[in-house]
Amino acid sequence: MKKILIINGPNLNLLGQREPGIYGSSSFETYLEKLRAAYPDVEIDYFQSNHEGDIIDRLHSVGFGGVDGVVLNAGAYTHTSVAIADAIRAIKTPVIEVHISNVHQREEFRHHSFLSPAAAGIIIGFGLESYRLAVDSFVKKL
Numbered sequence: 344m345k346k347i348l349i350i351n352g353p354n355l356n357l358l359g360q361r362e363p364g365i366y367g368s369s370s371f372e373t374y375l376e377k378l379r380a381a382y383p384d385v386e387i388d389y390f391q392s393n394h395e396g397d398i399i400d401r402l403h404s405v406g407f408g409g410v411d412g413v414v415l416n417a418g419a420y421t422h423t424s425v426a427i428a429d430a431i432r433a434i435k436t437p438v439i440e441v442h443i444s445n446v447h448q449r450e451e452f453r454h455h456s457f458l459s460p461a462a463a464g465i466i467i468g469f470g471l472e473s474y475r476l477a478v479d480s481f482v483k484k485l
């Protein structure tokens with residue numbers, strides 16, 4: 344069975360309550376149930392952390408054979424974290440960077456991603472569907 348890990352970074356535990364005009368009104372857990380139901384042949388694991396080092400530790404632990412692909416929304420760390428970018432480069436497992444909102448329509452500081460040059464691909468601005476598009480890309484590629 345194919346195995347994909349979704350990692351959500353800081354503040355994404357508050358999806359559904361956090362700025363719903365930008366991020367929607369569904370919690371990630373509710374969305375994840377639907378996503379898992381849509382891909383019954385794929386094991387979709389989920390990890391969320393508000394801590395940069397925990398995200399890096401998890402990338403390391405799945406980066407050498409643990410899973411077939413990682414879907415990563417690093418939240419605001421996208422725009423600040425050289426360390427997460429280095430972790431993506433350090434591991435073997437491909438990482439797709441996703442964002443719920445179209446960061447290019449938002450503040451200038453969200454236009455730059457340290458992660459994009461290290462990522463296998465980038466999916467931005469499709470709401471929660473960004474995650475499904477990333478999962479789908481792994482499913483079709485594997």
Ligand code: DQA
Nearest residue numbers: 416418419442443444446453
């Ligand atoms: C985000 C965009 C980031 O700029 C922001 O800090 C987030 C969420 C998105 O999914 O649209 O926390 O990654």
